[in-house]
Amino acid sequence: MKITVVGAGAVGATCADNIARKELAEELILLDIREGFAEGKAIDMMQTSALLGFDTKIKGVTNDYASTADSSVVIITSGLPRKPGMTREELIGTNAGIVKGVTENILKYSPNTIFIVVSNPMDTMNYLTLKTSGLPKNRILGMGGALDSARFKYYLSQELSCSPSDLNAVVIGGHGDTTMIPLIRHATWNSIPVTNFLTPEQQEKVVSSTMVGGATLTKLIGTSAWYAPGAGTMAMVESIVRDEKRLISTGVYLEGEYKQQDISLVVPVVIGKNGWEQIVDFSLTDSEQETFNKSAEAVRGMNQVLSDSNFI
Ligand SMILES: NC(=O)c1ccc[n+]([C@@H]2O[C@H](COP(=O)([O-])OP(=O)(O)OC[C@H]3O[C@@H](n4cnc5c(N)ncnc54)[C@H](O)[C@@H]3O)[C@@H](O)[C@H]2O)c1
Numbered sequence: 001m002k003i004t005v006v007g008a009g010a011v012g013a014t015c016a017d018n019i020a021r022k023e024l025a026e027e028l029i030l031l032d033i034r035e036g037f038a039e040g041k042a043i044d045m046m047q048t049s050a051l052l053g054f055d056t057k058i059k060g061v062t063n064d065y066a067s068t069a070d071s072s073v074v075i076i077t078s079g080l081p082r083k084p085g086m087t088r089e090e091l092i093g094t095n096a097g098i099v100k101g102v103t104e105n106i107l108k109y110s111p112n113t114i115f116i117v118v119s120n121p122m123d124t125m126n127y128l129t130l131k132t133s134g135l136p137k138n139r140i141l142g143m144g145g146a147l148d149s150a151r152f153k154y155y156l157s158q159e160l161s162c163s164p165s166d167l168n169a170v171v172i173g174g175h176g177d178t179t180m181i182p183l184i185r186h187a188t189w190n191s192i193p194v195t196n197f198l199t200p201e202q203q204e205k206v207v208s209s210t211m212v213g214g215a216t217l218t219k220l221i222g223t224s225a226w227y228a229p230g231a232g233t234m235a236m237v238e239s240i241v242r243d244e245k246r247l248i249s250t251g252v253y254l255e256g257e258y259k260q261q262d263i264s265l266v267v268p269v270v271i272g273k274n275g276w277e278q279i280v281d282f283s284l285t286d287s288e289q290e291t292f293n294k295s296a297e298a299v300r301g302m303n304q305v306l307s308d309s310n311f312i
């Protein structure tokens, strides 16, 4: 199994590190546009292999797409991260060109790969990768929901003073500060609804902290987060590589599911060796569906920028 990570920055390097530690690939290519950068990161990580005990061979390359040939999975993390005060959507002007170019270059050498798109604004970048690649929709997965659901569990665990591992909690919608929808009605603590334990004020606090989880970290760190994004991506890769059939909130192309068409949004999907294999319907209430539709409207507005600027 060969995996490529494009972008050797904070998120890309963390993805590579997690994949290697779990030995999800025999060979991992880390590609960046910055001369020598991916090479340096790869050597640094390889020098941990004797200490951590993994056999994945990590190779760093500068824009050498031939080295990525026959990758089963390609993770796109290349592009600008936001700075404090910015939205993810403000990155579209720079990142659309980067993501489109990367997708085209990858396809020359891995025409049937599975893409996991991380670059922001993720919902629109995932849509762009789908439209640019022409690959079957099941081979294009956006990472955002895995991260947002993990953050949702973190904030719930803080409020409940419990282990995040005992929680089931799902975020759907868009991967944006105002478009993501933490489904508190469905969240459980070992199968008991969390709403049994939390006041409406506590529930509201958890939901709003989750929605601005990325912005909160960007303000604290000065750039956006990478540990949880790297772990969220790794979980998706693991489900593909080991054909685990895990149910993970993921950005996928909708054709009528959740009452939306021709858009990539985050919904719960089963992930296995073929990419995403099944969309699971959460039977939204009328008000949840209305919120989902509003998220779709906002994401559709961003997608329009792609056609207005001739990216698709
Ligand atoms: N979807 C999510 O949940 C999520 C989470 C975290 C970050 N992100 C996004 O991921 C992206 C990367 O974040 P980061 O913190 O790693 O940024 P970073 O600046 O640390 O790394 C980005 C890397 O991309 C490289 N790059 C730029 N153009 C390239 C090209 N054409 N080809 C190859 N490499 C190129 C840069 O040289 C840099 O090393 C950002 O867009 C960020 O917003 C998304």
Ligand SMILES: O=C(O)C[C@H](O)C(=O)O
Pocket (backbone or CB within 6 Å): 081, 082, 088, 120, 147, 175, 213, 214, 215, 218, 224, 225, 229
């Ligand atoms: O917040 C960001 O801009 C990066 C990422 O989408 C995140 O949620 O951490």
